[in-house]
Amino acid sequence: MFxxxxxxxxxxxxxxGIIPFITQFARGLEMGVVLATAVEFxxxxxxxxxxxxxxxxxxxxxxxxxxxxxxxxxxxxxDILSRLDDLADRIALEGIAAESSVGFGPASETxxxxxxxxxxxxxxxxxxxxxxxxxxxxxxxxYKVMHESPVxxxxxxxxxxxxxWDADYGISRVIVPLDGSELAESVLPYAAVLxxxxxxxxxxxxxxxxxxxxxxGYTVIEVQPGAGDRMEADARRYMEGIARQMRDExxxxxxxxxxxxxxxxxxxxxxxxxHNMIALATHGRSGVSRLLLGSVAEAVVRESGDPVLVxxxxxxxxxSAADATAPSPA
Numbered sequence: 001m002f003x004x005x006x007x008x009x010x011x012x013x014x015x016x017g018i019i020p021f022i023t024q025f026a027r028g029l030e031m032g033v034v035l036a037t038a039v040e041f042x043x044x045x046x047x048x049x050x051x052x053x054x055x056x057x058x059x060x061x062x063x064x065x066x067x068x069x070x071x072x073x074x075x076x077x078x079d080i081l082s083r084l085d086d087l088a089d090r091i092a093l094e095g096i097a098a099e100s101s102v103g104f105g106p107a108s109e110t111x112x113x114x115x116x117x118x119x120x121x122x123x124x125x126x127x128x129x130x131x132x133x134x135x136x137x138x139x140x141x142x143y144k145v146m147h148e149s150p151v152x153x154x155x156x157x158x159x160x161x162x163x164x165w166d167a168d169y170g171i172s173r174v175i176v177p178l179d180g181s182e183l184a185e186s187v188l189p190y191a192a193v194l195x196x197x198x199x200x201x202x203x204x205x206x207x208x209x210x211x212x213x214x215x216x217g218y219t220v221i222e223v224q225p226g227a228g229d230r231m232e233a234d235a236r237r238y239m240e241g242i243a244r245q246m247r248d249e250x251x252x253x254x255x256x257x258x259x260x261x262x263x264x265x266x267x268x269x270x271x272x273x274x275h276n277m278i279a280l281a282t283h284g285r286s287g288v289s290r291l292l293l294g295s296v297a298e299a300v301v302r303e304s305g306d307p308v309l310v311x312x313x314x315x316x317x318x319x320s321a322a323d324a325t326a327p328s329p330a
Contacts, residue, residue: 001121001189001190001193002029002031002121002122002193002194002197003031003032003119003121004031004032004033004034004118004119004120004121004122005022005025005026005031005032005033005034005120005121005122005123005124005154006034006036006101006111006114006115006118006120006122006123006124007019007022007033007034007035007036007123007124007125008036008037008038008107008111008123008125008126009035009036009037009084009087009126010037011037011080011083014126014158015126015158016087016158017126017158018124018125018126018156018158019087019090019091021156021307022124023091023094023096024170025124025154025171025307026091026096027094027095027096028170028197028198029194029197029198030197031096031122032096032097032098032099033088033091033096033097033098033099034098034099034100034101034114034115034118034120035084035087035088035091035098035099035100035101036084036100036101036102036103036111036114036115036118037080037084037101037102037103038103038104038105038106038107038110038111038114039076039077039080039102039103039104039105039110040104040105040106040107040110073104076102077102080102081100081102084100084101084102085100087100088100099118101114101117101118107141108141108144108145108148111123111125111141111145112145112148112149112150115149115151116150120151121151121152122151122152122153122154123145123149123151123152123153123154124153124154124155124156125142125145125153125154125155125156126142126155126156126157126158127142127155127156127157127158127301127302142155142301143298143301146282146297146298146301146310146312147282147312148312149312150312152190152309152310152311152312153309153310154307154308154309154310155301155307155308155310156305156306156307156308157305170198170275171198171200171275171276171277171307172199172200172201172275172276173200173201173202173203173273173275173276173277174191174194174195174200174201174202174203174276174277174278174279174309175203175205175266175269175270175276175277175278175279176188176191176202176203176204176205176278176279176280177205177206177207177262177266177278177280177300178204178205178206178238178239178242179206179207180206180235180238183281183313184280184281184313185242185281186281186311186313187279187280187281187309187311187313188242188246190279190309190311191279191309192246192249192251194277194279194309195246195251195252196249196250196251200277201251201252201253201254202243202246202251202252202253202254203253203254203255203256203269204239204242204243204253204254204255204256205255205256205257205258205265205266205269206235206238206239206256206257206258207257207258207259207260207261207262207265207266208231208232208235208257208258208259209231209259210259210260232257235257236255236257239255239257240255243255256269262296263296263299263300263303264299264303266278266280266300266304267299267300267303267304267305270304270305270306271304271305271306276306277306277307277308277309278300278304278306278307278308278309279308279309279311280296280297280300280308280309280310280311281297281310281311281312281313282297282310282311282312282313297310
């Protein structure tokens with residue numbers, strides 16, 4: 001677990017803003033890095049790639065039928081690899097094993113495929129940015145990868161990565177939202193590994209409905225008097241049971257309950273202090289909470305600004321206990 005991370009880039013300085021963060025993150029986990037660009041030719045035939053084709057003497061435009069010429073594809077691959085190799089060399093100076101990769105095809109599918117081909121067990125993505133030689137890392141691509149990737153996805157805005165990550169800055173706490181379901185708990189092994197290897201504390205949090213009513217987006221349910229206190233007691237009892245198991249593994253764990261809209265309260269908790277990351281599952285519902293739906297994961301990524309580790313519960317793995325403390329080979 002966490003042996004190598006694929007870092008999709010699109011050729012812009014905006015997308016490359018994630019590099020300082022992922023460099024420090026990879027060092028903390030003793031993890032290798034693959035810098036990757038996904039190139040989708042179709043929408044760009046009359047743009048940058050069309051100009052490249054013109055330089056090669058190839059009559060190529062938006063109306064050109066048939067496949068992209070092999071020479072053009074190879075030229076694109078060389079040009080992109082040159083920039084990626086320069087960035088990889090900078091990361092290697094930090095003592096991190098770094099390599100470069102270029103793939104061709106629709107962005108999200110290609111990113112996932114490259115991660116599998118490179119044996120990566122993490123994808124670390126910027127949530128914004130668009131380049132001239134790829135279909136870009138717009139939020140929609142990031143969110144699609146989050147929902148479809150068989151490995152966890154770490155998302156962060158490049159602005160936050162540049163502003164808050166330097167040699168003296170590190171993540172000291174991982175916030176783990178739970179909702180009482182086994183599916184939501186599928187993120188816990190990943191949080192434990194991060195905590196153990198990077199010396200971070202863990203805060204387990206459950207978002208409860210307000211005292212007077214609860215809405216799940218479709219119906220409004222009135223909460224009976226005193227039910228809020230019982231729900232909070234139940235939530236704390238549930239989380240303390242998990243916390244005890246994690247403390248037995250030598251991890252520092254706290255539990256909290258808050259009331260309100262899940263994505264807003266989780267983001268607010270992260271914004272209240274520095275040096276946080278959030279780890280959550282993209283599926284899971286229990287009773288009336290419906291906490292960890294994919295839309296909530298997307299909202300947390302958008303609203304918090306902090307790094308967010310998203311694990312698809314359907315593909316989560318159960319690591320060995322040693323994973324929490326033993327560094328992985330880069």
